[in-house]
Amino acid sequence: MPQAEGRVLEIGFGSGHNLPFYNDKKITNLIGLEPSVSMQKLSKKRLNDSKVNFEFLTASAEEIPIKTNSIDTVVCTYTLCSIPNPDIALSEISRVLKKDGKFLFTEHSKSPDVKVSKFQKRLAPIWKILGDGCHLTRDIRGILSDSGFNIDSTEDMYIPGTPKFIGYHVWGLIRK
Numbered sequence: 001m002p003q004a005e006g007r008v009l010e011i012g013f014g015s016g017h018n019l020p021f022y023n024d025k026k027i028t029n030l031i032g033l034e035p036s037v038s039m040q041k042l043s044k045k046r047l048n049d050s051k052v053n054f055e056f057l058t059a060s061a062e063e064i065p066i067k068t069n070s071i072d073t074v075v076c077t078y079t080l081c082s083i084p085n086p087d088i089a090l091s092e093i094s095r096v097l098k099k100d101g102k103f104l105f106t107e108h109s110k111s112p113d114v115k116v117s118k119f120q121k122r123l124a125p126i127w128k129i130l131g132d133g134c135h136l137t138r139d140i141r142g143i144l145s146d147s148g149f150n151i152d153s154t155e156d157m158y159i160p161g162t163p164k165f166i167g168y169h170v171w172g173l174i175r176k
């Protein structure tokens with residue numbers, strides 16, 4: 001989050017978990033895109049405690065009501081797993097980002113290990129219900145790459161102390 005700067009768009013703002021980690025001195029304004037008004041309400045305390053110049057945008061990442069080439073940084077954490085059509089969302093993210101703009105993301109992903117990915121596949125239907133639409137088997141690097149993002153700068157690992165089926169993470173800062 002401290003790498004976000006300028007006009008920032010956070011996709012799937014949720015209850016504002018990332019808010020305390022932004023550097024308010026580097027951000028002119030933060031737009032929190034969040035389709036769920038009940039999630040927006042959960043961020044009230046964090047918003048009250050924050051100095052960031054903030055506004056909500058009640059919309060889906062699949063149709064972002066923001067001008068083309070107008071955002072310096074897009075942030076997306078644990079939301080590419082929930083958006084029904086992540087490929088459409090990523091093309092929208094690319095559209096609103098300025099040339100050389102930053103795309104900061106982190107996500108759990110389909111594991112590269114066959115045994116783990118088989119288990120993810122078995123668990124996926126029930127996980128989707130329990131996790132409010134969360135997909136366990138999305139190959140995040142593949143989706144990013146198919147959407148034209150350069151994934152060379154991304155990193156990955158199993159987060160220590162988490163079960164492998166949800167612990168395999170991909171993250172990075174991608175320049176448009």
Ligand SMILES: C[S@@+](CC[C@H](N)C(=O)[O-])C[C@H]1O[C@@H](n2cnc3c(N)ncnc32)[C@H](O)[C@@H]1O
Nearest residue numbers: 012013014017036039060061077078079082083
């Ligand atoms: C697991 S939560 C993550 C919240 C937050 N980004 C975080 O890291 O704590 C997923 C969020 O994605 C939002 N979401 C679901 N569908 C979406 C869509 N089509 N466009 C944008 N956000 C969406 C949900 O409402 C929810 O707030």
